Amino acid sequence: MIVLFExxxxxxxxxxxxxxxxxxxxxxxxxxxALEDPLPTTLCGLSTDPMEHSHxxxxxxxxxxxxxxxxxxxxxxxxxxxxxC
Numbered sequence: 342m343i344v345l346f347e348x349x350x351x352x353x354x355x356x357x358x359x360x361x362x363x364x365x366x367x368x369x370x371x372x373x374x375a376l377e378d379p380l381p382t383t384l385c386g387l388s389t390d391p392m393e394h395s396h397x398x399x400x401x402x403x404x405x406x407x408x409x410x411x412x413x414x415x416x417x418x419x420x421x422x423x424x425x426c
Contacts, residue, residue, distance in 0.1 A: 342423075343369045343379040344407060345392040347416075366407040367392065368419040385418035 349362035369379035369389050379389040397408045406423060407415040 342406065343371050343377075343389075344395040344397045345369055345379060345383065345389055346395050347387070347392055350391070361393075363411060363414055365416045366395070366411050366414050366419075367416045368406055368423060383416070383419055384422040385416055 345367045346363045347365040347367055349364055367383040367385060367387065367389075369383045372378040372380055377394075379392075379394070381389060383389055383392070395408065399406065405412070405415075406420070
């Protein structure tokens with residue numbers, strides 16, 4: 342599984358180092374031919390093309406699939422699909 346950030350398209354990284362705003366955190370399957378690349382769509386059905394790879398991985402079993410500090414921005418639809426597996 343690949344964790345992706347849906348970013349605010351109107352806020353780019355500026356010269357002051359301002360980070361873009363993460364709107365939602367999504368999950369996508371890994372491409373079987375390139376395991377670091379996501380499949381074309383997230384588990385909730387959005388295109389992964391405009392999203393940024395978070396490079397987040399839970400450190401141990403039982404940790405959330407999303408970065409804990411972004412709890413309030415996790416995609417509930419992606420989470421529902423993950424729970425149904």
